Amino acid sequence: MLTVHHGGILGTPDMLPDALPQLPFGYMFPELQHDEYLLPNSATIVPDLLYVGTEAMSDPAPKINGIPVPAIHTFLAQFIDHDITLMDDRAVQISLTNPTVLSQQEINKIVNARSPNLDLDNVYGPNIVQQLSPPEATPEGKMIIEQVKHDQGIPTGVNVDGLHDFPRDNDKNPLIGDSRNAENLILAQLHVAFLRAHNAIVDEHQVGFDDAKKLLIQHYQCIVLNDFLPQICDPGIVKRITDEGSTFFPRPNEPFFMPLEFAVAAYRFGHSKVRPSYPHFNTIHKDGLFNFLFAFTNRRLLDDWVISWPSFLETNNQDRLPRRIDTTISAPLLDLHKEQLNGHDITVGNLAVRNLLRGYMLRMPTGQAVAKVMAAAGIPEIKEPMTPEQIQSVTAQIPLTDNETQADLLKKTTTNFFEVTPLWFYILAEAAFYGEGIRLGPVGSTIVAEVLIGVLRRSAHSILNEPGWEPTLGKTPGKFDIADLLKLAGVI
Numbered sequence: 298m299l300t301v302h303h304g305g306i307l308g309t310p311d312m313l314p315d316a317l318p319q320l321p322f323g324y325m326f327p328e329l330q331h332d333e334y335l336l337p338n339s340a341t342i343v344p345d346l347l348y349v350g351t352e353a354m355s356d357p358a359p360k361i362n363g364i365p366v367p368a369i370h371t372f373l374a375q376f377i378d379h380d381i382t383l384m385d386d387r388a389v390q391i392s393l394t395n396p397t398v399l400s401q402q403e404i405n406k407i408v409n410a411r412s413p414n415l416d417l418d419n420v421y422g423p424n425i426v427q428q429l430s431p432p433e434a435t436p437e438g439k440m441i442i443e444q445v446k447h448d449q450g451i452p453t454g455v456n457v458d459g460l461h462d463f464p465r466d467n468d469k470n471p472l473i474g475d476s477r478n479a480e481n482l483i484l485a486q487l488h489v490a491f492l493r494a495h496n497a498i499v500d501e502h503q504v505g506f507d508d509a510k511k512l513l514i515q516h517y518q519c520i521v522l523n524d525f526l527p528q529i530c531d532p533g534i535v536k537r538i539t540d541e542g543s544t545f546f547p548r549p550n551e552p553f554f555m556p557l558e559f560a561v562a563a564y565r566f567g568h569s570k571v572r573p574s575y576p577h578f579n580t581i582h583k584d585g586l587f588n589f590l591f592a593f594t595n596r597r598l599l600d601d602w603v604i605s606w607p608s609f610l611e612t613n614n615q616d617r618l619p620r621r622i623d624t625t626i627s628a629p630l631l632d633l634h635k636e637q638l639n640g641h642d643i644t645v646g647n648l649a650v651r652n653l654l655r656g657y658m659l660r661m662p663t664g665q666a667v668a669k670v671m672a673a674a675g676i677p678e679i680k681e682p683m684t685p686e687q688i689q690s691v692t693a694q695i696p697l698t699d700n701e702t703q704a705d706l707l708k709k710t711t712t713n714f715f716e717v718t719p720l721w722f723y724i725l726a727e728a729a730f731y732g733e734g735i736r737l738g739p740v741g742s743t744i745v746a747e748v749l750i751g752v753l754r755r756s757a758h759s760i761l762n763e764p765g766w767e768p769t770l771g772k773t774p775g776k777f778d779i780a781d782l783l784k785l786a787g788v789i
Contacts, residue, residue, distance in 0.1 A: 319385070320408060320413055320553065321405070321408060321409070322404070322408065322409060322555050323554030323555070323556060324557055325545040325558045325559070325744065326667055326670050330401070330660060334662045334663060336661075336717060337717065341710075341712060343654070346650070346653040347653075347654075348706075349706075349714065350631075350651075351647055351650060352706055353707055354624060354631070354649040355626070356620065356626055357625065357696050362618075363617075363621065364570075364620070364621045365613070365735070366529075366612065367528075367609060367612055367779070368618060369779055370529065370619070371571060371619050372481075372483045374564075374567040375480075376419070376478065376484060377415075378564060379475045379477045380411070380414075380416070380475075381412070381415065381752055382409055382555055383411035383475070384410075388407070390403075393651060396658050398660060399659060404557075413555050414752060414757060415517065415759075416758070417474075419475035420440075420488065420491050420495075421510060422473070424476060429470055429473070432472055438504070439499050440492045441472075442461075442489065442492050443460070443464050444459040444460060445598045445599060445600040446597040446600065447600055449581055449599070449600065450601060451601070452579035452581045452601060455604075458787075461600075461788075462489065462597060463479065465597060468596065469596055479594045479595070480591070481590045482602060483604060485598075490782060490786040493787060493788065494513055494785045498513060514756075515758050515768075516771075518756065518758075519768050520777065521749060522539070522749075525779070529736055529737060530736055530737050530745055531742040533678070534678060538746045538747055543750070543751050544671075544674055544743075545671075545674075545743075545747055546747040548751070549754055549755055556744070557659055558661065558720060559744055561661055562719075562720040562721040562724060563724050563737075563741050564744075564748075566622050566725060566728065566737060569725055569728075570621075571587075571626070573586070574587060575609070578604065578608070579601070579603065579604060587627070604788075606783050621735065622728035622729060622732070622735070623726075623734050624691065624692055624726050631647045632646055633646040633647070633648060652721050653722070656719050663723065664723020664727070668681070668723075668739075671739070671743060676739070678743070679740065683718075683726065683727060687730055688715045688723070688726050691729045691730050692726070694729075724737065724738070724741035724744075728741055768781075
């Protein structure tokens with residue numbers, strides 16, 4: 298059987314079902330695929346990247362406040378990623394224990410095994426493992442949702458109908474559109490909210506499966522465009538790209554590809570926002586520690602672990618807010634267990650190392666090179682790359698020991714990462730410098746907004762292709778955000 302995880306697919310290439318998409322990855326900035334724009338291919342670059350990931354990116358959480366953004370957006374970002382990308386790199390040899398730069402010919406063999414549309418195929422399927430696809434809808438057009446297993450009872454304030462779990466085979470493997478949506482409990486419960494929302498549309502609007510699916514997809518697109526993107530990107534950049542179109546991402550009349558700069562670097566900003574725990578998970582389990590959130594991925598969900606969503610929508614309690622976007626990551630993500638990696642490259646359980654090495658192997662240009670191209674193209678928010686002094690100033694504000702900052706540790710490497718900065722690290726530093734860690738900076742905002750808005754324009758039922766489209770499922774006319782989705786689902 299194929300194994301699907303947050304990094305890609307395990308199995309043999311001939312196991313990929315023919316019915317699923319196999320669309321290419323490519324580069325937004327192909328002109329930067331020359332050695333002078335990449336990280337130096339030196340004898341010290343891999344040891345330096347390992348050092349940065351293991352020694353210099355640990356989160357000093359007690360000393361850095363969270364950001365006033367609902368915590369649910371951290372997991373909504375992951376949900377969206379699972380809707381549009383699934384890197385199938387089985388045709389090439391990517392080994393994080395023996396990292397080497399891939400050739401262009403090898404990179405051309407990497408394909409996207411997920412429909413690159415905002416169409417909720419991670420909910421509606423098919424699953425890449427056909428036998429794990431969602432079961433057929435009921436005769437009324439509803440999605441199948443299962444009762445949670447009785448244990449300590451439903452937490453206070455949670456919908457008591459008990460319909461909070463995936464359909465499963467033999468009470469174990471979830472039968473859902475994308476198995477990665479079961480990676481952690483918060484993401485799994487968000488997935489269930491979408492299932493419940495579909496069923497609520499069927500009931501409240503007296504429509505069949507196809508009409509309910511279209512309505513949910515369009516309101517999900519509305520969440521991505523009007524709620525999610527302005528929370529994570531510069532709102533001015535989002536508006537400009539929505540109104541004027543993209544500069545670097547393929548327009549609808551051009552051949553499509555999923556940009557590696559997005560998948561491997563820019564959209565991994567969310568790793569910096571993950572907290573080591575989520576207090577007030579519900580009234581029974583108040584801590585919501587990281588490891589517990591991965592405990593119920595392959596068995597029937599217990600009733601006392603149903604999420605209480607209100608704490609994930611708050612913006613005024615430091616204990617529940619996401620980490621700011623910066624150049625550090627929560628400690629649990631630097632020591633992932635083999636169960637969390639689902640068998641993939643389990644010798645490298647440090648997510649920062651994984652991101653840095655994959656960026657190097659997949660020929661990510663430096664952040665400075667990308668910023669120069671954007672400036673030359675006339676992107677109004679970018680006049681020049683961040684200076685080494687600016688990047689150093691960000692890292693100098695991060696205390697990692699009593700005597701040393703992140704900047705001090707970076708200076709110990711042979712590579713001058715202040716001048717030739719891995720794109721992922723640059724985007725994190727830029728967010729901390731320009732956006733105070735609340736939103737992405739201009740380079741990160743441009744890449745993420747161009748891709749998500751460009752994908753939206755190409756999607757089935759695209760709200761950008763229906764002049765005058767307005768949301769109709771929310772309580773407030775003309776508005777529909779993630780809180781409205783949870784209300785529609787009956788979980789708040």
